[in-house]
Amino acid sequence: MADLSAFPITRRWVPQDPSKLQLFSFPTPNGVKASIMLEETGLPYEVHRVTLSDDDVKSDAFLSLNPNNKIPAIIDPDGPGGRPIGLFESGAILLYLGEKTGRLMGRDAAAKAHVTQWIMWQMGGLGPMLGQLGYFVKMGGKAIEDPRPRQRYVDEAKRLLSVVAGELADRDWIADEFSAADIAIAPWLNALNFYEAREIVGWADYPGLQDYLDRFMGRPAVKIGMKTPPREG
Numbered sequence: 001m002a003d004l005s006a007f008p009i010t011r012r013w014v015p016q017d018p019s020k021l022q023l024f025s026f027p028t029p030n031g032v033k034a035s036i037m038l039e040e041t042g043l044p045y046e047v048h049r050v051t052l053s054d055d056d057v058k059s060d061a062f063l064s065l066n067p068n069n070k071i072p073a074i075i076d077p078d079g080p081g082g083r084p085i086g087l088f089e090s091g092a093i094l095l096y097l098g099e100k101t102g103r104l105m106g107r108d109a110a111a112k113a114h115v116t117q118w119i120m121w122q123m124g125g126l127g128p129m130l131g132q133l134g135y136f137v138k139m140g141g142k143a144i145e146d147p148r149p150r151q152r153y154v155d156e157a158k159r160l161l162s163v164v165a166g167e168l169a170d171r172d173w174i175a176d177e178f179s180a181a182d183i184a185i186a187p188w189l190n191a192l193n194f195y196e197a198r199e200i201v202g203w204a205d206y207p208g209l210q211d212y213l214d215r216f217m218g219r220p221a222v223k224i225g226m227k228t229p230p231r232e233g
Protein backbone atom coordinates (compact mmCIF):
# COMPACT_ATOMS: atom_id res chain seq x y z
CA MET A 1 0.00 0.00 0.00
CA ALA A 2 1.37 3.43 -0.98
CA ASP A 3 2.25 5.73 1.91
CA LEU A 4 1.15 9.31 1.34
CA SER A 5 1.62 10.45 4.93
CA ALA A 6 4.49 12.73 3.85
CA PHE A 7 1.82 14.93 2.21
CA PRO A 8 0.10 16.94 4.99
CA ILE A 9 -2.91 17.55 2.71
CA THR A 10 -3.88 13.89 3.14
CA ARG A 11 -4.67 14.51 6.81
CA ARG A 12 -7.53 16.83 5.84
CA TRP A 13 -8.57 15.21 2.55
CA VAL A 14 -8.00 11.57 3.41
CA PRO A 15 -7.32 9.06 0.61
CA GLN A 16 -9.59 6.02 0.73
CA ASP A 17 -7.19 4.10 -1.48
CA PRO A 18 -3.70 5.69 -1.39
CA SER A 19 -2.53 3.48 -4.26
CA LYS A 20 -4.73 5.56 -6.57
CA LEU A 21 -3.81 8.96 -7.95
CA GLN A 22 -5.33 11.67 -5.75
CA LEU A 23 -6.96 14.69 -7.42
CA PHE A 24 -7.75 17.86 -5.44
CA SER A 25 -10.05 19.98 -7.52
CA PHE A 26 -13.30 21.81 -8.22
CA PRO A 27 -15.27 21.81 -11.52
CA THR A 28 -13.93 25.08 -12.97
CA PRO A 29 -12.31 25.41 -16.44
CA ASN A 30 -8.88 24.73 -14.91
CA GLY A 31 -10.10 22.03 -12.55
CA VAL A 32 -11.89 19.95 -15.18
CA LYS A 33 -8.78 19.78 -17.34
CA ALA A 34 -7.32 17.35 -14.80
CA SER A 35 -10.50 15.30 -14.30
CA ILE A 36 -11.19 15.05 -18.05
CA MET A 37 -7.59 13.96 -18.70
CA LEU A 38 -7.90 11.30 -16.00
CA GLU A 39 -11.23 10.10 -17.38
CA GLU A 40 -9.93 10.05 -20.97
CA THR A 41 -6.77 8.13 -20.07
CA GLY A 42 -8.58 5.71 -17.74
CA LEU A 43 -6.09 6.10 -14.88
CA PRO A 44 -7.69 5.07 -11.56
CA TYR A 45 -8.04 8.11 -9.31
CA GLU A 46 -9.80 9.46 -6.29
CA VAL A 47 -11.16 12.99 -6.23
CA HIS A 48 -11.32 15.39 -3.28
CA ARG A 49 -13.46 18.50 -3.50
CA VAL A 50 -11.44 21.63 -2.69
CA THR A 51 -13.79 24.58 -3.10
CA LEU A 52 -12.63 28.07 -4.03
CA SER A 53 -13.49 29.36 -0.57
CA ASP A 54 -10.49 30.49 1.50
CA ASP A 55 -11.31 27.77 4.05
CA ASP A 56 -10.35 25.20 1.44
CA VAL A 57 -8.06 26.60 -1.21
CA LYS A 58 -6.12 28.83 1.20
CA SER A 59 -6.04 26.33 4.05
CA ASP A 60 -2.63 25.24 5.37
CA ALA A 61 -3.51 21.72 4.25
CA PHE A 62 -4.03 22.73 0.62
CA LEU A 63 -1.11 25.17 0.60
CA SER A 64 1.15 22.30 1.65
CA LEU A 65 0.53 20.78 -1.79
CA ASN A 66 0.11 23.99 -3.79
CA PRO A 67 1.65 27.12 -2.25
CA ASN A 68 0.00 29.05 -5.11
CA ASN A 69 -3.48 28.34 -3.65
CA LYS A 70 -5.18 27.26 -6.86
CA ILE A 71 -6.88 24.07 -7.92
CA PRO A 72 -6.21 21.61 -9.50
CA ALA A 73 -3.41 19.69 -7.81
CA ILE A 74 -2.59 16.00 -7.73
CA ILE A 75 -0.55 13.43 -5.84
CA ASP A 76 0.52 10.45 -7.89
CA PRO A 77 1.57 7.65 -5.51
CA ASP A 78 3.31 5.96 -8.42
CA GLY A 79 5.42 8.85 -9.70
CA PRO A 80 8.82 8.78 -11.43
CA GLY A 81 11.02 6.03 -10.00
CA GLY A 82 7.94 4.58 -8.29
CA ARG A 83 8.00 7.38 -5.72
CA PRO A 84 5.01 9.62 -4.89
CA ILE A 85 4.96 13.04 -6.52
CA GLY A 86 2.80 16.10 -5.86
CA LEU A 87 2.02 18.48 -8.72
CA PHE A 88 0.06 21.68 -9.38
CA GLU A 89 -0.68 23.85 -12.47
CA SER A 90 -3.22 22.28 -14.81
CA GLY A 91 -0.90 22.50 -17.83
CA ALA A 92 1.88 20.66 -15.96
CA ILE A 93 -0.66 18.05 -14.85
CA LEU A 94 -1.81 17.49 -18.45
CA LEU A 95 1.79 17.07 -19.66
CA TYR A 96 2.63 14.77 -16.76
CA LEU A 97 -0.40 12.53 -17.27
CA GLY A 98 0.17 12.48 -21.02
CA GLU A 99 3.79 11.39 -20.49
CA LYS A 100 2.83 8.83 -17.86
CA THR A 101 0.16 7.14 -19.94
CA GLY A 102 1.57 7.72 -23.42
CA ARG A 103 -1.88 9.04 -24.34
CA LEU A 104 -3.29 12.24 -25.85
CA MET A 105 0.06 13.88 -26.56
CA GLY A 106 0.24 13.15 -30.29
CA ARG A 107 1.50 10.12 -32.19
CA ASP A 108 5.02 11.32 -32.95
CA ALA A 109 7.52 13.96 -31.86
CA ALA A 110 6.14 16.61 -34.22
CA ALA A 111 2.56 16.04 -33.05
CA LYS A 112 3.71 16.11 -29.42
CA ALA A 113 5.43 19.45 -30.01
CA HIS A 114 2.18 20.85 -31.44
CA VAL A 115 0.08 19.52 -28.56
CA THR A 116 2.54 21.15 -26.14
CA GLN A 117 2.43 24.38 -28.13
CA TRP A 118 -1.37 24.61 -27.83
CA ILE A 119 -1.33 23.74 -24.13
CA MET A 120 1.15 26.60 -23.60
CA TRP A 121 -1.05 28.88 -25.70
CA GLN A 122 -4.01 28.10 -23.49
CA MET A 123 -2.06 28.46 -20.25
CA GLY A 124 -0.40 31.74 -21.19
CA GLY A 125 -3.17 33.30 -23.29
CA LEU A 126 -6.67 31.93 -23.56
CA GLY A 127 -7.13 31.03 -19.87
CA PRO A 128 -5.73 34.20 -18.26
CA MET A 129 -7.37 36.51 -20.84
CA LEU A 130 -10.83 34.93 -20.64
CA GLY A 131 -10.49 34.86 -16.85
CA GLN A 132 -9.90 38.63 -16.85
CA LEU A 133 -12.73 39.10 -19.33
CA GLY A 134 -15.04 37.24 -16.94
CA TYR A 135 -13.95 39.51 -14.10
CA PHE A 136 -14.73 42.68 -16.04
CA VAL A 137 -17.96 41.45 -17.66
CA LYS A 138 -19.64 39.45 -14.90
CA MET A 139 -17.71 39.68 -11.63
CA GLY A 140 -16.32 42.53 -9.51
CA GLY A 141 -14.90 44.50 -12.43
CA LYS A 142 -18.35 45.03 -13.92
CA ALA A 143 -18.86 48.02 -11.61
CA ILE A 144 -15.71 49.80 -12.83
CA GLU A 145 -16.77 52.82 -14.84
CA ASP A 146 -13.61 53.21 -16.91
CA PRO A 147 -14.40 51.14 -20.03
CA ARG A 148 -10.77 50.59 -21.00
CA PRO A 149 -9.87 47.50 -18.92
CA ARG A 150 -13.00 45.70 -20.07
CA GLN A 151 -12.44 46.67 -23.70
CA ARG A 152 -8.85 45.48 -23.51
CA TYR A 153 -9.96 41.96 -22.56
CA VAL A 154 -12.90 41.96 -24.99
CA ASP A 155 -10.51 42.78 -27.84
CA GLU A 156 -7.99 40.19 -26.71
CA ALA A 157 -10.70 37.52 -26.31
CA LYS A 158 -11.95 38.24 -29.83
CA ARG A 159 -8.44 37.93 -31.19
CA LEU A 160 -7.84 34.62 -29.41
CA LEU A 161 -11.19 33.22 -30.57
CA SER A 162 -10.35 34.09 -34.16
CA VAL A 163 -7.06 32.19 -33.76
CA VAL A 164 -8.75 28.95 -32.59
CA ALA A 165 -11.56 29.33 -35.13
CA GLY A 166 -9.01 29.72 -37.92
CA GLU A 167 -7.16 26.59 -36.80
CA LEU A 168 -10.37 24.58 -36.61
CA ALA A 169 -11.55 25.65 -40.07
CA ASP A 170 -10.12 22.51 -41.67
CA ARG A 171 -9.93 20.00 -38.82
CA ASP A 172 -11.96 18.64 -35.91
CA TRP A 173 -9.35 19.02 -33.16
CA ILE A 174 -6.77 21.66 -32.44
CA ALA A 175 -3.71 19.45 -32.96
CA ASP A 176 -5.22 17.16 -35.60
CA GLU A 177 -6.23 14.20 -33.40
CA PHE A 178 -8.11 14.68 -30.15
CA SER A 179 -5.45 15.51 -27.55
CA ALA A 180 -4.61 17.09 -24.22
CA ALA A 181 -4.59 20.43 -26.07
CA ASP A 182 -8.36 20.15 -26.61
CA ILE A 183 -8.75 19.30 -22.92
CA ALA A 184 -6.91 22.53 -22.14
CA ILE A 185 -8.78 24.76 -24.59
CA ALA A 186 -12.42 23.61 -24.83
CA PRO A 187 -13.36 24.10 -21.14
CA TRP A 188 -12.21 27.72 -21.43
CA LEU A 189 -14.32 28.32 -24.53
CA ASN A 190 -17.21 26.83 -22.60
CA ALA A 191 -16.59 29.30 -19.74
CA LEU A 192 -17.72 32.21 -21.95
CA ASN A 193 -21.26 30.97 -21.36
CA PHE A 194 -20.86 31.12 -17.58
CA TYR A 195 -19.32 34.60 -17.89
CA GLU A 196 -22.32 35.70 -20.00
CA ALA A 197 -19.73 37.05 -22.41
CA ARG A 198 -20.63 35.23 -25.61
CA GLU A 199 -22.42 38.13 -27.20
CA ILE A 200 -19.81 40.72 -26.35
CA VAL A 201 -17.02 38.66 -27.97
CA GLY A 202 -19.05 37.81 -31.06
CA TRP A 203 -19.26 34.06 -30.42
CA ALA A 204 -21.94 33.69 -33.10
CA ASP A 205 -19.47 34.93 -35.72
CA TYR A 206 -17.56 31.66 -35.32
CA PRO A 207 -20.03 28.77 -35.84
CA GLY A 208 -17.06 26.37 -36.01
CA LEU A 209 -16.35 27.03 -32.34
CA GLN A 210 -19.79 25.87 -31.25
CA ASP A 211 -19.41 22.73 -33.41
CA TYR A 212 -16.04 22.11 -31.74
CA LEU A 213 -17.52 22.54 -28.26
CA ASP A 214 -20.41 20.20 -29.11
CA ARG A 215 -17.94 17.57 -30.37
CA PHE A 216 -15.90 17.94 -27.18
CA MET A 217 -18.85 17.86 -24.79
CA GLY A 218 -20.27 14.81 -26.58
CA ARG A 219 -17.37 12.59 -25.47
CA PRO A 220 -18.41 10.24 -22.64
CA ALA A 221 -15.22 10.88 -20.60
CA VAL A 222 -15.66 14.64 -20.97
CA LYS A 223 -19.24 14.43 -19.69
CA ILE A 224 -17.98 12.80 -16.49
CA GLY A 225 -14.87 14.96 -16.15
CA MET A 226 -16.89 18.18 -16.47
CA LYS A 227 -18.82 17.24 -13.33
CA THR A 228 -15.87 15.99 -11.28
CA PRO A 229 -15.90 16.58 -8.41
CA PRO A 230 -19.57 17.49 -7.98
CA ARG A 231 -20.04 21.14 -6.92
CA GLU A 232 -22.05 20.14 -3.86
CA GLY A 233 -22.01 17.14 -1.63
Ligand SMILES: N[C@@H](CCC(=O)N[C@@H](CS)C(=O)NCC(=O)O)C(=O)O
Nearest residue numbers: 028030052057070071072089090091
Ligand atom coordinates in the same frame (compact mmCIF):
# COMPACT_ATOMS: atom_id res chain seq x y z
N1 LIG B 1 -2.56 28.52 -13.70
C1 LIG B 1 -3.37 27.76 -12.79
C2 LIG B 1 -4.63 28.53 -12.52
C3 LIG B 1 -5.57 27.75 -11.62
C4 LIG B 1 -6.71 28.63 -11.15
O1 LIG B 1 -6.81 29.82 -11.49
N2 LIG B 1 -7.58 28.03 -10.34
C5 LIG B 1 -8.70 28.80 -9.78
C6 LIG B 1 -10.01 28.13 -10.17
S1 LIG B 1 -10.19 28.05 -11.94
C7 LIG B 1 -8.58 28.81 -8.28
O2 LIG B 1 -8.21 27.83 -7.66
N3 LIG B 1 -8.90 29.96 -7.64
C8 LIG B 1 -8.89 30.07 -6.20
C9 LIG B 1 -8.23 31.32 -5.70
O3 LIG B 1 -7.59 32.02 -6.50
O4 LIG B 1 -8.34 31.62 -4.52
C10 LIG B 1 -3.69 26.40 -13.43
O5 LIG B 1 -3.89 26.37 -14.64
O6 LIG B 1 -3.74 25.39 -12.68
